[in-house]
Amino acid sequence: MNRIVLTNIRLLDGITRAARDDYVVVTKGERIEWIGPRGAERFQDPTDMVYDLKGAYVLPGLWDMHVHLDFRMIPDSVGEPSLAESTLFAYRRALTFLNAGVTSLRVVGTHGGLDFSLRDGINCGEYLGPRILTAGPGLASTGGHGAIQGKGYDGPYEFRRAAREVVYHGADLVKIMVTGGIIGRHEAFDALQTMPDEVQAVVKVAHQWGRHVAAHIASAQAAVMCAELGVDTIEHGYALDKHALKVMKRHGVVYVPTLVVTDEPSYWSEVGLPHWAVAKVKQAASSHRLAVEMALEMGIAITLGSDLPTPFVDGTIGVVREMEALANLGVAPRDLIAWATRTPATIFGLADDLGTVEHGKVADLVATPENPYDSVRHFRDICFVMKRGRVVRAETGLPLVAGYLEHE
Ligand SMILES: [Zn+2]
Known part of the structure; x- marks a missing residue:
């Protein structure tokens, strides 16, 4: 060699x-x-x-800890792409990340199993690409955020089964959708969509299988509930308050702010997000920034993700723009780099191999x-x-x- x-x-x-x-x-x-x-x-x-x-x-190498490989804006006239099209699209996206220095991705909701196939094809060396660690599809309640055509799960038994199925299929972590989000026309950020017994069922299964749990959360109330139930990372937190951040800190939850999502609402208009969703981005922007500022002040553990439908934003790759947005809030480059390298490796238990x-x-x-x-x-x-x-x-x-x- x-x-x-x-x-x-x-x-x-x-x-x-x-x-x-x-x-x-x-x-x-x-x-x-x-x-x-x-x-x-x-x-x-x-x-x-x-x-x-x-x-x-x-x-x-950098990590992006919040990626959806098949996420893109599709004009109404085009209709849903086939799985084959989405797979080709996702592979191209993965290569684009890699070329920009993002050598590892945490994929937190991608459909049809294409993320597992890409991960395995790249891992065995057949395809060039970034390291992929994936949750498979995010687990949502019926009608909940990210539920495809509203199809989700109801009750702890269904969520338990769903969690067991994704780990069976090879998920490296489990993603659960807990509240409303931006792309959801009839849902509010503070709409609690997944109940405590459902979250608890998922957390138990995931931890028994040695996987961490990432929770899509907008509201403070949901963050408190999930931190107390043992969720490992909280994504977005558009409206976290001081109390929620305190509870997260006490339970050692890592915050993945994805601040880049609300940092520049004009980005979303440019990529073709529907107007009602752009309005939600604008609505979330100030409370999101405040949540991140409080988290920084309180020394909450943070890692970096982008959650965008394009790899680039404002002329750079999403996670670099996320670093820049946090640098504007006064975070030192050295810390930001650690949050995008060392912290992710630690979250996955891979610190002996990666991160430094x-x-x-x-x-x-x-x-x-x-x-x-x-x-x-x-x-x-x-x-x-x-x-x-x-x-x-x-x-x-x-x-x-x-x-x-x-x-x-
Ligand atoms: Zn997301």
């Missing part, structure tokens, strides 16, 4: 505070074999592939010419991507597939 030598780098390994200048990272197969200052390598082999990164900053750049870990790496610890905006200029020891993108972009990626 040939080694890949990344030389002339500045390493931001996710552990030390400052960049380590003039470093070298050597990978072999999917893992990092050696890290050290340039000139200290004790080996050199003519078969090594050497990449001179010209002083670029090398960091762990260390000897023996899996080589998911990105590089930027300027220092992202100065500003997360520098992630707009990713110049190198490696996933599982395979170079996905070097200076020349992604050969062969570059022309097929989604554009900004």
Whole structure:
């Protein structure tokens, strides 16, 4: 197995505070074999592939913790795409994420099993793509948020069965829809759609199978209920209040704000969201921002996700825009980067393999010419991507597939 030598780098390994200048990272197969200052390598082999990164900053690959691979705005005239079309679309989207430095995705609601097939095809090496960890379909109550044509579950027995089915099919986590959301014409944010006994049934099954539970939640009341019932991550929280955040903190719940959803309502008009839903985005914007500000002030554990129907927003990939939105609220780049690398790996119990750049870990790496610890905006200029020891993108972009990626 040939080694890949990344030389002339500045390493931001996710552990030390400052960049380590003039470093070298050597990978072999999917893992990092050696890290050290340039000139200290004790080996050199003519078969090594050497990449001179010209002083670029090398960091762990980014995660997006809230993705729907088949989410897109479909004009009324077009009708629902077939599963085959959605699968092709989702694969292209996955490649677009990877090319932008998002080497891992937490998929929290995607239909028809295409997410399982993509994950497995990528994992076994047949297809190039980001690491996918997926919930399969989100579990909703009848008529609830995300229920396809209103078809969902009712009562703890049905939810228990549904949770068992998704873990049987290979879900890496379980997603449950608890309140109304933005795309739901007749539902309010504070409409509690899933009852405590239903949430409890899902949490029990998921935890028995060693999976964490992500809950789509808008209201403070639902957040309190879910935190007390053992839900692991709370998504969106458009209207969380101080009490809900306190309860979340006490129970060690991780908050996934997806602030980018309400940060710029004009984005939604541009991508073709129906007017009634754009109105809901606007309605949620101020309480959402307030919730995030309080969460930051209270030191709630946070991880980053985007939840958008396009990979790009405002000229960059969703999770980078999420970092920028939080940076505007005063969060230090170093923290934001940890929330998009180390925290996700920890949530999945994968911190021994991913999330930082260390000897023996899996080589998911990105590089930027300027220092992202100065500003997360520098992630707009990713110049190198490696996933599982395979170079996905070097200076020349992604050969062969570059022309097929989604554009900004
Ligand atoms: Zn979502």
